[in-house]
Amino acid sequence: EQVDQTYIMVKPDGVQRGLVGEIISRFEKKGFKLTGLKLFQCSKELAEEHYKDLKQKSFFPKLIDYITSGPVVCMAWEGVGVVASARKLIGATDPLQAEPGTIRGDLAVQTGRNVVHGSDSPENGKREIALWFKEGEVCEWTPVQAPWLRE
Ligand code: DAT
Numbered sequence: 001e002q003v004d005q006t007y008i009m010v011k012p013d014g015v016q017r018g019l020v021g022e023i024i025s026r027f028e029k030k031g032f033k034l035t036g037l038k039l040f041q042c043s044k045e046l047a048e049e050h051y052k053d054l055k056q057k058s059f060f061p062k063l064i065d066y067i068t069s070g071p072v073v074c075m076a077w078e079g080v081g082v083v084a085s086a087r088k089l090i091g092a093t094d095p096l097q098a099e100p101g102t103i104r105g106d107l108a109v110q111t112g113r114n115v116v117h118g119s120d121s122p123e124n125g126k127r128e129i130a131l132w133f134k135e136g137e138v139c140e141w142t143p144v145q146a147p148w149l150r151e
């Protein structure tokens with residue numbers, strides 16, 4: 001099967017609320033492979049490039065202020081089906097609509113403070129990882145548990 005990459009980011013509210021470990025844990029426990037991880041204060045330019053598809057939305061300026069309001073935790077995760085699965089683990093954009101058991105369903109109450117980002121397609125996963133990580137910041141490695149996760 002096709003191995004994909006997704007860009008997951010704990011947003012500034014998740015960092016401020018001490019949810020970094022909890023959020024990383026959800027993806028670790030599921031069985032995906034962490035290939036990149038850093039705490040990072042992003043620029044307005046980077047935030048605007050990341051969310052460029054939403055540039056015309058009325059909430060765009062507020063979204064950029066939110067994402068740049070403090071450090072974020074940038075992550076790259078790899079696995080078969082990781083993009084769609086991570087979106088399911090994260091839950092709906094509006095945390096009040098997100099199912100219990102999902103990150104947003106369990107940990108957030110408002111769209112403007114929805115604690116975590118996840119890429120919406122394998123193409124955007126690649127694009128966003130290239131945008132947020134420099135050459136050499138993403139590691140290729142083989143977890144010892146690999147044969148116990150996939151036959
Ligand atoms: P998602 O983050 O679930 O992929 P999205 O890509 O449509 O959702 O939007 C990106 C972020 O923009 C989202 O996490 C929060 C913010 N946002 C989206 N829709 C919004 C709205 N109607 N009002 C305020 N913020 C919104």
Ligand code: MG
Pocket residue numbers: 118119120
């Ligand atoms: Mg999105």
